[in-house]
Amino acid sequence: MKKQSLRNMALRVFLMVIAIVFPVFTQYNPSPKFPNQHQPSQLMPPPVPQKGGQMFTTSGTVRAIAVFVQFADDSLSPTAANWPVTTGPVFLHDALDSTLTQQSENGNLTHYFRTMSFNQLQVFGDGFWVTTRHSKQYYIDKKQTFSEINQEVLKTLDSRIDFAKYDNWTFSNNRHTNEPDGVVDLIMIVYRESFYGTFNLHNGISVLFYGRDxxxxxxxxxxxxxxxxxSGFTLDGGINGFRADRAGHELGHKFIGSGHPRYHKDPPGVKNYAFWGILHSRSGMVNAYNRAWLGWSDLPEITTYEAIVTLADYLTTGDAVRIPIPGTRDESFILENHQCLSRFDEPNKFGDAKGLYIYHVKGNGPQPAYDIESADGxxxxxxxxxxxxxxxxRATDSIPVFSRLAPNPAGQDALDALQTTKMDERTRHPIYFKHFAEDSAGTAITTRRVYGNPADAFRMDGNRIFAPNTNPNSNLWDDRTSSGISVELISEIKINNATIYTVRISRNTE
Structure with missing residues (x-):
């Protein structure tokens, strides 16, 4: 393990050196028709602004409280490995680093934000284990929600700790100062059980409690x-372990706002798991648009008619490029090279995830719509x-089985919400995600394809061209109008288990 860690560290250092010696932009070529390289008069989306956090700082040091809660009569899997009933969660003092010098790489929340922010946001703190005053049934009978239970838990905690240590910031609409204001900065409450809507809690919410005061x-x-x-957020499901990306998601709402970004053309209210981002559900790693918006990384733009760029691993180096689409106010393509060097790098849930990913962005705000351009077509x-x-x-529900037919650049990929033959009673839309498909014999098999697949990535040994005449194509969001943009993988350098790509990006205005 020690040798592997040293090898990983050496590789990351090498990639950083590569990024310095061979910057992302390696060559620009003017158009023979437009030797000035740009068309200043042509409509072009603005750059991604570096806003930082709207309601919570995205830089500096934050001391937080982690509270792990179980009911007084909890008997669910009492010896569960992650959280035995008698001894509390095994991650009680590991979900957060307890000091700034600790610098853990165990996947905790400190490690998560250190990775995503390139060390600009350091979240550390202390863990506390609390047993409720009453049984679970007591709160159900009283028709209480997580809000009332959380307040009771926090009152119990008040007798055990001095909250002054956790009041170090004043947060105010993108203007945050590292000074106490009499308000506790950050508390996360994690329940042992998964509630599935009981107590009005579904997985997590960026709220501790409601009320007048x-x-x-x-x-x-x-x-x-x-x-x-x-002053914080609430999660359930601690019996399954502590997931930093879920906690990061809830804190991400304080950075960016309430609600969730739409995926492609999915109707409002349909939650698609096809993409990654701080407010997405497939993987909580930040995407390059997130990083730029939150002020954690630059997002270089390609506005020339041709450019050759070199992209190392995105998550560990920040390498990514944005291609604003001329003639639009709010559309762009973003390129990220995922080599899975970080434990948080999870562009798909199954199989080899490494490769170049291209995604389409529509919108200029904190939560634009996204669409992965799956190399599968x-x-x-x-x-x-x-x-x-x-x-x-939901045992009474039924799930659609999908059968893939002929290739169609104007059709849908396996990450989209697909049309079905009847209405989904929850979303009130006749669409569903691809969890099941028919195999060659016509048998329904589990695919969970919406969570990604190795075929989504562009690679030198697979699909390596994304252009107006390919499948998928580089059309605008309307799926009809050509953007004129082409992306081609032209070479690669392999170092240990990571690949650095050289990519040609061109724009045809005819």
């Missing part, structure tokens, strides 16, 4: 802020029949 602590000297953005689809839900959460 903040919660006074330290004999009234400080307060824990109610509502959103409030687009197709026509059929929904020949339905099966019962095998996961048991």
């Amino acid at each position: 903040d919660l006074a602590v330290d004999n009234g000297k400080r307060h824990i802020r109610r509502g959103f953005p409030g 687009r197709f026509d689809w059929d929904n020949p029949y339905w099966i019962q839900n095998p996961w048991g959460l």
